[in-house]
Amino acid sequence: xxxxxxxxxxxxxxxxxxxxxxxxxxxxxxxxxxxxxxxxxxxxxxxxxxxxxxxxxxxxxxxxxxxxxxxxxxxxxxxxxxxxxxxxxxxxxxxxxxxxxxxxxxxxxxxxxxxxxxxxxxxxxxxxxxxxxxxxxxxxxxxxxxxxxxxxxxxxxxxxxxxxxxxxxxxxxxxxxxxxxxxxxxxxxxxxxxxxxxxxxxxxxxxxxxxxxxxxxxxxxxxxxxxxxxxxxxxxxxxxxxxxxxxxxxxxxxxxxxxxxxxxxxxxxxxxxxxxxxxxxxxxxxxxxxxxxxxxxxxxxxxxxxxxxxxxxxxxxxxxxxxxxxxxxxxxxxxxxxxxxxxxxxxxxxxxxxxxxxxxxxxxxxxxxxxxxxxxxxxxxxxxxxxxxxxxxxxxxxxxxxxxxxxxxxxxxxxxxxxxxxxxxxxxxxxxxxxxxxxxxxxxxxxxxxxxxxxxxxxxxxxxxxxxxxxxxxxxxxxx
Numbered sequence: 371x372x373x374x375x376x377x378x379x380x381x382x383x384x385x386x387x388x389x390x391x392x393x394x395x396x397x398x399x400x401x402x403x404x405x406x407x408x409x410x411x412x413x414x415x416x417x418x419x420x421x422x423x424x425x426x427x428x429x430x431x432x433x434x435x436x437x438x439x440x441x442x443x444x445x446x447x448x449x450x451x452x453x454x455x456x457x458x459x460x461x462x463x464x465x466x467x468x469x470x471x472x473x474x475x476x477x478x479x480x481x482x483x484x485x486x487x488x489x490x491x492x493x494x495x496x497x498x499x500x501x502x503x504x505x506x507x508x509x510x511x512x513x514x515x516x517x518x519x520x521x522x523x524x525x526x527x528x529x530x531x532x533x534x535x536x537x538x539x540x541x542x543x544x545x546x547x548x549x550x551x552x553x554x555x556x557x558x559x560x561x562x563x564x565x566x567x568x569x570x571x572x573x574x575x576x577x578x579x580x581x582x583x584x585x586x587x588x589x590x591x592x593x594x595x596x597x598x599x600x601x602x603x604x605x606x607x608x609x610x611x612x613x614x615x616x617x618x619x620x621x622x623x624x625x626x627x628x629x630x631x632x633x634x635x636x637x638x639x640x641x642x643x644x645x646x647x648x649x650x651x652x653x654x655x656x657x658x659x660x661x662x663x664x665x666x667x668x669x670x671x672x673x674x675x676x677x678x679x680x681x682x683x684x685x686x687x688x689x690x691x692x693x694x695x696x697x698x699x700x701x702x703x704x705x706x707x708x709x710x711x712x713x714x715x716x717x718x719x720x721x722x723x724x725x726x727x728x729x730x731x732x733x734x735x736x737x738x739x740x741x742x743x744x745x746x747x748x749x750x751x752x753x754x755x756x757x758x759x760x761x762x763x764x765x766x767x768x769x770x771x772x773x774x775x776x777x778x779x780x781x782x783x784x785x786x787x788x789x790x791x792x793x794x795x796x797x798x799x800x801x802x803x804x805x806x807x808x809x810x811x812x813x814x815x816x817x818x819x820x821x822x823x824x825x826x827x828x829x830x831x832x833x834x835x836x837x838x839x840x841x842x843x844x845x846x847x848x849x850x
């Protein structure tokens with residue numbers, strides 16, 4: 371029999387009124403097992419557990435629509451500042467293939483560290499775009515997070531032999547084999563008995579997949595009523611490659627082969643035909659995205675490190691494009707992503723009016739939930755899942771308390787995140803992750819990074835060392 375828990379007298383509670391997030395003051399949040407059964411003033415029925423909501427803000431669990439947790443944490447201290455002038459400084463083509471875990475132990479350490487970071491920043495739902503390996507889904511389950519596995523597959527890998535031109539090694543049989551493997555995983559987990567594990571169909575990149583693979587994978591998503599996600603419009607190099615192949619943009623080509631619709635989640639959707647770096651004239655992509663009901667997975671931090679930005683968050687919203695937020699890089703901190711999204715949008719848009727904090731919060735909650743076709747996560751209301759975070763309002767980063775949610779996004783970040791619940795189960799307590807030994811996994815991650823750095827020169831097209839590809843910030847000397 372599931373226990374009933376009441377968090378009594380919550381100072382500030384972000385509830386859902388059926389249309390929008392709203393504040394409730396001095397309210398009760400009650401959940402039984404995985405489900406919320408009451409949100410409002412003074413719950414009078416008997417409960418099994420009662421907790422105090424004094425000096426607390428409760429927010430819905432954040433929905434991370436796009437992350438690569440099995441690879442990104444190992445790149446900390448490496449891809450923070452990278453140069454790749456032949457590819458408009460995207461790190462996709464020279465750096466990411468080189469700085470990648472060498473084995474499954476490294477990927478597992480990456481995953482556990484990333485999961486801890488996500489939970490500590492209030493994420494309760496994750497879409498994990500990874501190459502599948504043994505123990506992947508089990509680790510996600512054990513962490514307590516709500517996860518959508520998105521096993522990746524493609525027909526080609528990209529490579530460069532000179533640092534300025536991109537080539538593709540096509541292997542259609544390997545692409546079909548990877549797709550069949552992904553299909554088995556998707557069909558196995560989509561109705562998992564835990565209630566916390568599902569799937570998203572995930573062809574890797576628009577320029578590494580054939581039309582046949584994209585059509586077949588989209589049909590799989592449609593048949594199982596799942597979301598379908600793909601990297602598209604993520605670099606200038608990709609934009610010109612798709613123009614060379616098809617005489618149209620990535621977005622236009624996806625639409626022409628009937629895979630752009632309301633289940634499509636486009637990561638990262640930056641280099642659309644209105645982007646000023648492209649100086650293009652067609653100006654069709656924003657309208658296509660809006661008309662088809664597709665969602666953008668916006669991951670501002672990793673691109674802002676390269677001097678690259680969406681143009682702009684507010685412009686996409688104004689054109690009717692659905693928006694969601696992902697992490698896509700270390701640290702896997704959704705609250706930091708939200709703050710970066712606000713700041714970058716206002717700078718690129720040259721106006722504070724380009725976007726409001728509430729627009730980004732919506733994208734990080736209901737925007738991601740809607741993209742996953744879920745109306746029971748990303749919001750707090752009766753009938754929704756008990757996925758939420760408890761914020762400590764006595765934290766110095768939150769005081770004085772006048773506008774707590776905006777303060778959380780613009781000032782505090784993850785510092786005051788006290789407790790996190792997913793599916794009615796506590797996964798963070800007093801600022802500590804319950805199901806992951808973070809110190810142990812950080813030690814393992816360090817060892818995995820050392821192993822990776824030892825093979826960098828063998829992986830690089832020019833046999834450069836890690837110090838050449840990613841030099842230290844300061845010169846190292848023996849004495850001063």
